[in-house]
Amino acid sequence: MAKRGARDTPGDVEFDRCANCGSELGMDEWQPVSTVEGEDGVLSFYAFCDDACRDAHARDFDVEE
Numbered sequence: 001m002a003k004r005g006a007r008d009t010p011g012d013v014e015f016d017r018c019a020n021c022g023s024e025l026g027m028d029e030w031q032p033v034s035t036v037e038g039e040d041g042v043l044s045f046y047a048f049c050d051d052a053c054r055d056a057h058a059r060d061f062d063v064e065e
Contacts, residue, residue: 015047020057023049036061 015025015033025031031047032054038044048054 015045018049018053019046020048020053020060023053025049034058 015031017024025047032051034046034054034057036044046057048057
């Protein structure tokens, strides 16, 4: 199941929205990303509009940076 900000496509995942604030992401720009491993072992990828949103998301999920 895709997380907010991610869209599953055959063979890859595309990110069009920031996983924290929902802002549209520019596809021609570098985006900070984060991963979170779920209790079931599934690794989820998240993309963000900037480092502040990535850091806020990490605090929400109690992720070590």
